[in-house]
Amino acid sequence: MYELIVGDDASDDLEKILAINPTAAYRLAVLLQELEGSQELLEKLSWDQYGGKPHLPEVGATFSVSKIYSLYRRGKNIWRLRDFELSRDGFEYRIIYAYIASKDLYFVLAVVERAFDYDPKHPVTQRVLDAYQKLEADGW
Numbered sequence: 486m487y488e489l490i491v492g493d494d495a496s497d498d499l500e501k502i503l504a505i506n507p508t509a510a511y512r513l514a515v516l517l518q519e520l521e522g523s524q525e526l527l528e529k530l531s532w533d534q535y536g537g538k539p540h541l542p543e544v545g546a547t548f549s550v551s552k553i554y555s556l557y558r559r560g561k562n563i564w565r566l567r568d569f570e571l572s573r574d575g576f577e578y579r580i581i582y583a584y585i586a587s588k589d590l591y592f593v594l595a596v597v598e599r600a601f602d603y604d605p606k607h608p609v610t611q612r613v614l615d616a617y618q619k620l621e622a623d624g625w
Contacts, residue, residue: 487527489520491593494616495580498596502578509576513596516548516568517580520591530564530591531584539572553581553603556610561617562586563594565603583617585625592620 503510520526529535529550536542536549549567556563566580577599583592594616601609 487524487530487589487591489517489527489530489591489593491517492616494612495593495596502596506576508574509571509578512568512571512576513578513580517593527591530566530582531586536567536569539567539569542569555603555605556614561614563613563617567599581613583620583625585620588625590625592625 499510499513502513520530532550533552534549536546538549542549547569549569550564553561553563553565562584564582564584566582568578568580571578579597579599580593581595581597583594584590585592594613595609597609601607604610
């Protein structure tokens with residue numbers, strides 16, 4: 486069975502988003518709850534390029550997922566999720582997570598605005614990498 490764990494950094498991110506954009510924060514929280522409660526949805530979190538785009542989704546898709554290739558090429562199994570409802574409403578947040586295939590586990594590392602553009606030198610990317618390395622060090 487798949488499992489989703491929301492890390493402390495991601496929980497802190499949601500708190501910060503709540504303070505500036507309650508609508509987006511509540512939608513993100515609901516989405517995380519929906520994922521936690523559905524093995525079918527959780528399975529799709531490891532389907533690279535699943536979902537399509539908000540204006541042209543795959544049949545039945547409400548989100549898209551993709552590896553973060555700049556990190557994946559460096560041996561980091563880190564992905565991003567884009568929620569179509571938020572995108573259609575003009576809110577560009579991403580859920581950044583690690584996929585630990587050996588344990589069928591998804592660990593949410595961050596919930597951030599898309600604006601950081603996955604730049605390897607951006608502080609958000611550095612924070613995600615630090616959290617991922619901590620997971621590795623802890624034996625995840």
